[in-house]
Amino acid sequence: MKTLGLILLSGVLAVTGQFILKLGMASVGPMTLGVDTLATVVPAVVNPLVVLGLLVYVSGTFFWLLVLSRVDLSYAYPFASLNYIVVLLGSWLLLGEQLSLVRMVGVLSICLGVWAISRTPNRTAAPAGPRGSVR
Amino acid sequence: MTPVALTLSSVLLGVVGQLLLKAGMGRVGPLRLGGTSAVAVARRMFSVPQVWGGLSLYGVAMLFWLAALSRLELSYVYPFLSLSYVLIVLAARLFLREAVSPTRVAGVAAICLGVFLIARGS
Numbered sequence: 001m002k003t004l005g006l007i008l009l010s011g012v013l014a015v016t017g018q019f020i021l022k023l024g025m026a027s028v029g030p031m032t033l034g035v036d037t038l039a040t041v042v043p044a045v046v047n048p049l050v051v052l053g054l055l056v057y058v059s060g061t062f063f064w065l066l067v068l069s070r071v072d073l074s075y076a077y078p079f080a081s082l083n084y085i086v087v088l089l090g091s092w093l094l095l096g097e098q099l100s101l102v103r104m105v106g107v108l109s110i111c112l113g114v115w116a117i118s119r120t121p122n123r124t125a126a127p128a129g130p131r132g133s134v135r
Numbered sequence: 136m137t138p139v140a141l142t143l144s145s146v147l148l149g150v151v152g153q154l155l156l157k158a159g160m161g162r163v164g165p166l167r168l169g170g171t172s173a174v175a176v177a178r179r180m181f182s183v184p185q186v187w188g189g190l191s192l193y194g195v196a197m198l199f200w201l202a203a204l205s206r207l208e209l210s211y212v213y214p215f216l217s218l219s220y221v222l223i224v225l226a227a228r229l230f231l232r233e234a235v236s237p238t239r240v241a242g243v244a245a246i247c248l249g250v251f252l253i254a255r256g257s
């Protein structure tokens with residue numbers, strides 16, 4: 001598969017994983033991490049949608065690592081910022097969440113920032129191999 | 136813990152986990168997937184405590200993320216993930232003594248502004 005295809009596949013899987021996780025947690029109900037941690041964690045991690053979401057998300061990470069082994073991080077990174085736009089639109093269309101002007105401006109600012117960071121040249125000699133995903 | 140605190144903790148734990156994994160894999164050295172068996176590769180990876188630590192922190196970060204997802208809208212909580220870029224730039228400056236160019240500072244500022252807007256927006 002072409003690298004661009006792998007990048008897009010990785011993004012689609014990462015975002016789809018988040019949507020499935022969100023749906024799973026919506027069916028589990030509010031989860032807290034306090035004194036009753038076990039009582040809320042166990043139903044979450046055995047929920048089929050949560051398990052599926054984790055698998056899809058992890059497979060997205062696998063393809064992302066494959067991408068990083070082929071191309072420079074500075075080429076691959078800006079595509080990762082597309083995920084923020086897809087999540088914003090998907091949350092609105094599929095989950096019925098509010099699409100406020102503030103959120104749109106915020107996401108655009110984030111994309112601009114990710115793009116700016118990825119465009120700056122590496123001063124130090126890059127070590128062999130991928131530097132890892134920080135998504 | 137408030138939902139936003141859960142989100143921020145998840146991002147922080149994920150970044151520390153990532154740094155630990157990088158440190159651990161640096162000690163393991165380059166891995167080749169062909170030639171050796173998957174078991175041998177896994178054995179080498181898991182012989183390093185940093186890899187265990189990194190993966191454990193990742194697991195805990197995911198629990199915090201699930202807790203945040205259960206209580207916040209996805210379009211509100213997802214943008215917080217971009218703070219990991221900011222933390223990585225800061226860590227690179229502090230621990231790896233990397234030079235941070237003005238463009239990179241501007242990028243960090245734009246990401247922070249975006250997250251701030253979304254966080255205050257609703």
